[in-house]
Amino acid sequence: xxLHYAKLPRRIYEYHIRxxxxxxxxxxxxxxxxxxxxxxxxxxxxxxxxxxxxxxxRVPLEQAGGRILAEPLVATQSLPPFRAxxxxxxxxxxxxxxDELVIxxxxxxxxxxxxPITAGHAARIMTGAPVPEGADAVxxxxxxxxxAGRVQITQPRVRSGDNIRPVGSDMMEGDRLLDAGxxxxxxxLGLLASLGHATVEVGRRPTVAVFSTGDxxxxxxxxxxxxxxxxxxxxxxxHAAQLTGARVVIxxxxxxxxxxxxxxxxxxxxxxxxxxxxxGVSMGDRDLVKALLGEVAExxxxxxxxxxxxxxxxxxxxxxxxxxxxxxxxxxxVSFHMFAAPALGVLQGAPPDEYARVPVRVExxxxxxxxxxxxxxxxxxxxxxxxxxxxxxxQQSARLQSFIGANGFLVVxxxxxxxxxxxxxxxxxxxxxxxx
Ligand code: AMP
Ligand code: MG
Numbered sequence: 001x002x003l004h005y006a007k008l009p010r011r012i013y014e015y016h017i018r019x020x021x022x023x024x025x026x027x028x029x030x031x032x033x034x035x036x037x038x039x040x041x042x043x044x045x046x047x048x049x050x051x052x053x054x055x056x057x058r059v060p061l062e063q064a065g066g067r068i069l070a071e072p073l074v075a076t077q078s079l080p081p082f083r084a085x086x087x088x089x090x091x092x093x094x095x096x097x098x099d100e101l102v103i104x105x106x107x108x109x110x111x112x113x114x115x116p117i118t119a120g121h122a123a124r125i126m127t128g129a130p131v132p133e134g135a136d137a138v139x140x141x142x143x144x145x146x147x148a149g150r151v152q153i154t155q156p157r158v159r160s161g162d163n164i165r166p167v168g169s170d171m172m173e174g175d176r177l178l179d180a181g182x183x184x185x186x187x188x189l190g191l192l193a194s195l196g197h198a199t200v201e202v203g204r205r206p207t208v209a210v211f212s213t214g215d216x217x218x219x220x221x222x223x224x225x226x227x228x229x230x231x232x233x234x235x236x237x238x239h240a241a242q243l244t245g246a247r248v249v250i251x252x253x254x255x256x257x258x259x260x261x262x263x264x265x266x267x268x269x270x271x272x273x274x275x276x277x278x279x280g281v282s283m284g285d286r287d288l289v290k291a292l293l294g295e296v297a298e299x300x301x302x303x304x305x306x307x308x309x310x311x312x313x314x315x316x317x318x319x320x321x322x323x324x325x326x327x328x329x330x331x332x333x334v335s336f337h338m339f340a341a342p343a344l345g346v347l348q349g350a351p352p353d354e355y356a357r358v359p360v361r362v363e364x365x366x367x368x369x370x371x372x373x374x375x376x377x378x379x380x381x382x383x384x385x386x387x388x389x390x391x392x393x394x395q396q397s398a399r400l401q402s403f404i405g406a407n408g409f410l411v412v413x414x415x416x417x418x419x420x421x422x423x424x425x426x427x428x429x430x431x432x433x434x435x436x
Contacts, residue, residue: 037303040338040372043314044354046300047339050316051346054204054273061193064184066245067202068348073178073188076195078168082130087163090122090144090151091135094160100150122151131164138163170194181351183245203349208241209250209268210234213261213279213289214327217253232400233278233332237325240336241276244344256286265296269320273347276340279327281311289313289324297322307371308397309335321347328397334374334409337430360389360410360427366419368412374428376406381433389427407431 038046056070085091092101101122106113116134117123123132131138140163143155171177177191184192184202192200217231218224231253238248249272254264261280268275280289281302290313293299297315304312308331313324323340325332338355346352360379377389389410392402408429412419419425 034299034302036301037305037310038301040304040306043301043304043312044339044342047314047321047343048346048352050300050314050319050321051343051352052319053349054206054347056201056349057204058199058201060199061189061197064192064200064202065186065189067184067200067205068245068345068350069178069180069182069184069188070201070203070349071180072176073192073195073197075171075173075175075177078173079170079194080128080165080167083167084165085125085127085129085131085138085163086165087125087138087140088127089125089138089140089142089163091117091125091131091138092122092153092158093117093119093135094137094158094162096120100152103146103149103151136160136164181349183350203347206246206273206344206347207249207271208238208246208274208276208344209272210238210241210248210252211250211264211268211275211277212237212253212327213256213277214253215256215286217279219253232329233325233327236329236333236400237276237278237336240333240341241274241344244341245348246274246344256280256288258288258292261288261292262296265292269317273320274340274344275320275322276325276336277323278325278332281313281324281326283311293322293324304335305371306335306338307369307373308395309338309374310371312339314339326397329400330376330402331397333400333403337409338374355428355430357411357426357428358387359424360387360408361424362410362419362421363388363390365421366391366410366412366423366425368415368417368419370414372414373412374409375412376402377408377410377427378405379408379427379429379433380436382436387427387433389425407434 059067096119098120102120104121104123112130113123113132117132118134123135125131125138137158137160139153139158143153145152145154178188212231212234216228218228220230224230234251234253238251241248250268254260277289280287293313293315297317299313299315302313303310308328309326311326312335315322321343325335342352375391375395377391379387379389382388391410392404392406395402408427411426411428
């Protein structure tokens with residue numbers, strides 16, 4: 001078999017050839033297919049191609065916020081269903097010549113007036129109430145003086161239609177309001193409710209098992225001994241998974257022991273749709289996740305041409321997805337964001353959208369690496385409407401602090417030359433831009 005470069009952009013293709021990045025160091029043995037180093041875009045396509053929506057369920061509106069809508073929302077009626085006042089005031093005939101109008105009795109919220117308004121008369125009306133027959137405008141109460149059952153209009157006369165929302169001005173029967181696949185927002189829930197939906201069909205939430213692996217890890221409340229560190233990935237990963245809408249059903253640490261690992265995987269594959277692990281996927285002897293996946297799952301790729309996060313194992317067992325993420329805390333989160341998060345969205349029925357990329361001007365010289373690098377950056381919206389970016393200090397893959405203050409990834413193409421300040425690069429925002 002040969003190396004597959006067909007889908008890689010030319011620049012990176014040349015880079016592979018020049019630096020032999022695809023060949024294990026010190027060998028001339030061709031890499032096996034799953035060890036082929038993939039462009040991140042190709043890797044993501046592979047992940048998405050194995051991500052099948054889990055099906056739908058009906059939930060009450062109270063629980064539907066943030067869920068993925070499973071079927072389009074079409075207006076089954078026009079709203080408002082009657083001409084509605086936009087003001088508290090008086091419903092009138094707009095060109096009534098009388099100086100003072102006789103106020104008709106009634107006009108409280110919810111009461112519907114049967115008899116039409118005629119010239120010389122006004123009807124008290126509340127915001128949102130039906131405008132009575134015969135009236136064609138509403139005079140706001142602040143433009144009137146009322147005394148002894150009569151009302152005088154103090155401001156310039158209203159025109160026909162003033163302060164009235166016509167039938168169907170909010171939505172017309174048949175309007176397509178929401179497409180399947182949208183994440184339900186606050187106004188979306190309002191639309192559903194106003195059309196009479198107390199429940200809604202949404203995509204099922206994937207269940208996720210999160211494992212951190214490594215003999216060196218101790219829980220956050222333990223004092224690390226020599227050579228030990230506190231386990232941080234388990235917590236970041238579980239929350240990152242929840243933010244996509246997934247439900248974390250298992251979250252624990254496993255030592256570097258193949259039997260314990262195997263047992264944990266067996267349980268996880270029964271209990272969860274997706275397994276996310278951290279650690280144990282590099283080239284070390286103790287990299288048992290990689291070994292186990294080769295044994296129990298179908299591995300699709302193991303290496304991605306990116307930094308941080310090159311050793312990333314993606315495997316499946318039937319429709320279940322397994323992400324073997326690298327242990328370094330930044331690599332772990334960046335690769336979760338780039339691969340696992342989109343898959344968790346697709347399982348819920350969201351479209352496999354690429355992350356939006358925006359052009360940003362870099363404020364400082366950027367040091368590229370030998371791979372596509374996702375540097376943590378602070379993106380700022382400037383007064384002139386352009387976006388600038390600064391990276392958040394040292395970009396080492398163990399330095400979680402590089403996420404502090406970051407609202408996006410700066411996509412730095414591989415190169416041997418420094419990228420000068422003022423250059424325009426792409427960024428992938430994960431939060432709104434900051435202001436200066
Ligand atoms: P590994 O991918 O298992 O070789 O781990 C790479 C590096 O990440 C090592 O320095 C680990 O100690 C560190 N690491 C692995 N897992 C975690 C974790 N759960 N929390 C914090 N650091 C970790
Ligand atoms: Mg390890």
